[in-house]
Amino acid sequence: MKKAFITGITGQDGSYLTELLLNKKYEVHGLVQKSVTSATSHFQVLSLDEHYDVNQVTIHYGDICDYPSLIKILQEIQPDEVYHLAAQSDRQISFVSPLETADVNALGSLRVFSAVHDSKCDAKIFNASSRELFGSSPSQCPQNEYTKFNPDSPYAIAKLFAYYCAIYYREKYGMKIWNGILYNHESPRRGKNFITRKITRGVAKILSGKQEKLMVGNLDSVRDWGYAPDYVEAMWMMLQSKRPDxxxxxxxxxxxxxxxxxxxxxxxxxxxxxxxxDLNERGIEKKTNKTLIYCSPELYKLKEKMSLIGDSSKAQKILKWKPKTDFKTLIQKMVDADLKMEGII
Structure with a gap:
């Protein structure tokens, strides 16, 4: 039985990855901060809505900012695969807390790679990187693995540091590390601070009478949205491939x-x-003529010159991966989940 160790197991991707690995009969271990509670953890509800018992997973309390705890855990587990998903994942928060973002996303990643090396466990490593590496104005569209990086936030800069650290450990020490540059991927478990959940929760709350309107930014902004379970499958497929890349x-x-x-x-x-x-655009319900969608000056940003759209042809060719869930189906899944949460369906 293969062993997997997941940092960030309590997040959206961590919970879906846990399900995937349990289905594949892995022994799953997860790193959890003591401050994470059942109220904030997606992982804790797996037994309720996805038919998994959380007792199937071994929890290790620690922190990617605590190097000795990482060494101890890795020496104890000796995993075959390490999925490094833990991060401060909010771009806007990184402007307010750049030092914390750097410590977690940059140095935290370095600690994980170094701990795997120093604990002498011959594990394959997946490092979750981000389309934010290309910045808000990429040099080309769509972006591929050779597109120039242009990070423009503390979050993106920290992620770029981690990306190059992964390559350094791969080339310097022959470690088996894969970088996955992940574009926006959503699900009913997406954090409430992300625009996709803000929209689907807004739909549910407007229907339930708890909210009258939805405030958004630039309606012309373009994103490449996928479904999180499809993306965690790509993570797993990377570590099954022959050559780290x-x-x-x-x-x-x-x-x-x-x-x-x-x-x-x-x-x-x-x-x-x-x-x-532009800023004065509004969305009006045809039946009632009531304005439901407003553009907020605080949220409004100019549309990017080049859209952030990813070219995954390399993954499709080498890994034989491709997204399974289309745009409309993704939205339907998220809307239905929030309607259910509000007791509407």
Missing amino acids: DFIVATGTGHTIREYIFYAFSHAGISLEWIGK
């Missing part, structure tokens, strides 16, 4: 915020029409 994981298709909102409300039975332009 770097891969973009993306759908290759871009959609605007406007499209996302339109299909989310449409799935819930609300038909929208759009009036106005």
